[in-house]
Amino acid sequence: MxxxxxxxxxxxxxxxxxxxxxxxxxxxxxxxxxxxxxxxxxxxxxxxxxxxxxxxxxxxxxxxxxxxxxxxxxxxxxxxxxxxxxxxxxxxxxxxxxxxxxxxxxxxxxxxxxxxxxxxxxxxxxxxxxxxxxxxxxxxxxxxxxxxxxxxxxxxxxxxxxxxxxxxxxxxxxxxxxxxxxxxxxxxxxxxxxxxxxxxxxxxxxxxxxxxxxxxxxxxxxxxxxxxxxxxxxxxxxxxxxxxxxxxxxxxxxxxxxxxxxxxxxxxxxxAVSASSSGGLQTDVGSDITQALDALAFWAKALGSLDADQHVEAHVPTAIYGAGFYGALITSRLHQKPLCFLDRNKYLQGQDYLGVAVLAPEDCPDSIRRIYPGLNPLHARAILADAETWMPPAAKIHYLADQ
Missing domain, CATH: 3.40.50.150 (Vaccinia Virus protein VP39)
Structure with missing residues (x-):
């Protein structure tokens, strides 16, 4: 061969x-x-x-x-x-x-x-x-x-x-x-x-x-x-x-x-060497299709609302929690760069991500007024359950699921 x-x-x-x-x-x-x-x-x-x-x-x-x-x-x-x-x-x-x-x-x-x-x-x-x-x-x-x-x-x-x-x-x-x-x-x-x-x-x-x-x-x-x-x-x-x-x-x-x-x-x-032709595993294709279409509908609505939100509240000092794909996705829809990213990954802290500094959450600047969770929306609230311990008092978290 x-x-x-x-x-x-x-x-x-x-x-x-x-x-x-x-x-x-x-x-x-x-x-x-x-x-x-x-x-x-x-x-x-x-x-x-x-x-x-x-x-x-x-x-x-x-x-x-x-x-x-x-x-x-x-x-x-x-x-x-x-x-x-x-x-x-x-x-x-x-x-x-x-x-x-x-x-x-x-x-x-x-x-x-x-x-x-x-x-x-x-x-x-x-x-x-x-x-x-x-x-x-x-x-x-x-x-x-x-x-x-x-x-x-x-x-x-x-x-x-x-x-x-x-x-x-x-x-x-x-x-x-x-x-x-x-x-x-x-x-x-x-x-x-x-x-x-x-x-x-x-x-x-x-x-x-x-x-x-x-x-x-x-x-x-x-x-x-x-x-x-x-x-x-x-x-x-x-x-x-x-x-x-x-x-x-x-x-x-x-x-x-x-x-x-x-x-x-x-x-x-x-x-050819398996005693089973199916492995005994079952799937539900109808349910998979429905969940997939629902997920895509969510993103169409959430990102569309995010764009509208930016038109109403432009130039608000903003941070994004999560220096990964979700953070990059949100950044691509913002009308201005965030002031910083916040992340608990020690390998990212102190680095630049998309040209913006990555900080530990506890180092979030006091000037921040809006925080977008750059996280899986299904887990964002659980991950940010401790936000009150580090978030500036005047800041507010804008969850994508609420958009």
Whole structure:
């Protein structure tokens, strides 16, 4: 077998006419006009602006959500898409638990450790970025034999010293890797590729007998802003995930929304070696479609009201709590930059985000009068339950759900 270019899987053209999508990437059903549409700029998962509109389509057959391919998608992932490259320690905050920050790669390593891998198992981190999750797993399982792959060369320096050079690859998967891994992981990868079925098939081919694919994708029904992330060209629901696995020749034995907040966690194996054709998991496509459409209606109303609010109360000193995607989304709709961002991620504090200083909440300037939660609207009030302990007395929180 010749080497497979994963950039090919990323950049394949979906069935479309111009910028109008016509068919579902998963089941091939004909799509209606976009269920959500907003003028430029669009916001990426790394909080950059692209001068393109945001469009989201919901398939009425399998419940899959999708967005058009990015222009120059290969260049975007090879030269622009950068995850936590500020330092070797930089990570994304997952949750604050008992007053202590828990970071995303830490939680991912915890989940992998619970799988029960055999001694000396071969593990491939597909779309590894810095490989922090796999490196963290090796701390408790030094017997594991690691391999890393990404579509960019920028992360190679982070793999040196703990991944053998022969077990590192970029752009193309080595032919000799076929059928050799006990576990292939793909942490938040499939939402980016325009051929998720083909990509998952390729991962399945890498498995040794009895091997498993472990992957995570955003759950847009519990973290609804994902529907608006422009480089997430796939917005999976449980129903479309099950269909994707089936069409890729895999059986999902785990499909959980509870293991990782705001994401689906899937553990699957090749259907040919599985005793079950369905994994015993059930989904409700009708409910998934209804929830997806409701979420898009919420964002259309909330962002429209936010724009109207700015016309009425221009030039009010403003802060945004959360230096991430939601914060970038709100900033893109403001008529002036916020004075600051507030965030509990210690790696962000003292840095600039979108050209604005990031401060600890306790350092919020007294001049601030309006605070927008740049947070998942479903959790914003719980996260800001302690706001009275640090918020300036004259400030008011404007929740998107109230817009």
């Amino acid at each position: 010749v080497k497979t270019s994963v950039l090919f899987l990323i950049k394949q053209k979906s069935r479309s006419e111009g910028n109008m999508m016509t068919q579902c990437r998963i089941c091939g059903a004909t799509l209606s006009p976009p269920d959500y549409s907003a003028a430029a700029p669009a916001i990426t998962s790394i909080s950059t602006n692209l001068a393109i509109p945001t469009e989201t389509y919901i398939c009425r057959n399998c419940g899959h959500g999708q967005s058009p391919d990015l222009p120059k998608i290969q260049e975007f992932y090879d030269t622009q898409y950068r995850i936590s490259l500020q330092s070797d320690q930089h990570d994304q905050l997952y949750v604050v638990r008992d007053g202590q920050p828990v970071f995303r790669t830490q939680r991912q390593a915890e989940m992998l450790g619970a799988i029960g891998l055999p001694l000396n198992a071969r593990v491939l981190d597909f779309g590894a970025a810095k490989g922090t999750t796999l490196r963290s797993l090796l701390e408790s399982r030094p017997d594991l034999r690691p391999s890393t792959f990404d579509v960019s060369d920028d992360y190679i320096g982070f793999w040196q010293g703990w991944v053998p050079a022969s077990e590192q690859a970029t752009h193309c998967l080595p032919a000799e890797w076929q059928g050799r891994f006990d576990l292939v992981t793909a942490h938040f990868v499939l939402e980016h590729v325009v051929d998720p079925i083909g990509t998952l098939k390729r991962l399945a081919e890498l498995l040794a007998p009895g091997g498993k694919v472990f992957f995570t994708v955003p759950d847009p029904l519990s973290n609804t802003g994902d529907f608006l992330v422009v480089d997430h060209v796939n917005h999976f629901t449980a129903s479309s995930l099950m269909r994707t696995c089936e069409l890729a020749g895999l059986v999902a034995h785990t499909l959980s929304r509870e293991l990782f907040r705001g994401a689906y966690v899937v553990i699957a194996e090749q259907a």
